[in-house]
Amino acid sequence: MSDPTAEFALPPGLPPVLAPLHRRVCALVERLPVQPPSFVLARALDHVLLDRLPADARQALAGRCVELRVTDFGLRVRLQLGPAGFVPAPARAEPALRITAPGSSYLRLLRGDDDPDRLFFERALVMEGDTELGLVLKNTLDAIGPLWPRRPMAAPTR
Template sequence: MNPTLNLGLRPLPPRMPGWLAPVHRRAADLVERLPPQPPSALFALALNRWLLPRLPDDARQALQGRVVGLTVRDFGLRVRLRLGPTGFGASGGGDEPALRIEATSEAFWQLARGDADPDRLFFDRRLVMEGDTELGLVLKNTLDAIGPGWLPWR
């Protein structure tokens, strides 16, 4: 892990302690029932701050107006984002995502830190992408080209 991490974020343990699993499951059940707008709005703010300034024009054009849905399996967290003229924003619940990306928190964390190859996670079925495959490739290639340096803790 990068020693410059200064956000209080720590990687999740590889395996959750047995006593914590029921608590985690109940919390995940609750989160699954929540609407995706609040976490989507927070995630959009973070992307506007750290990713948008580094996003190349071709990627902006490909993402413009398209809904991307992210699901963190083990937390039941759903995020739906759309890139508009002023930046990323939360997408309404009725909008069908052009691309859906689903993984565990551990897999997303490994991707964000640059510790895991997205292709390997995909072929190991730890990362699922559904929908517009061309948009998925644009997003993957853009994030690969930018690298994890766009993240505030890198």
């Protein structure tokens, strides 16, 4: 049997000497309930995405569990779209789509630095499950643009 913590890639900038501690923390985070972080992400998506979702994407997502895994932190969230917005998916719901990537890849996607196709072909983002739902999500995110655009840096004051 393989080591379950082997998938926890060290985040960029973290010294290799911290790798054992990082693996232990990720293994602990992976065992925590998914509801609290799922609730937080659901509220954030309601704020930045819900009003921008076209009707076809809403229909495709309605009541379907989507699981996001952040491999370098051991974090997992499970969401679905309900009548009033995003909500944590029921604990026993089988994910229709699972998206797995390190945190830096999600950040690049949210900022619009990279598109999902590039991340997919670089193997920095892996999708499993309902490919049609995955394509709807990908095309919707492409059409909407960055969800978390970079802000221009302010000029230093003197």
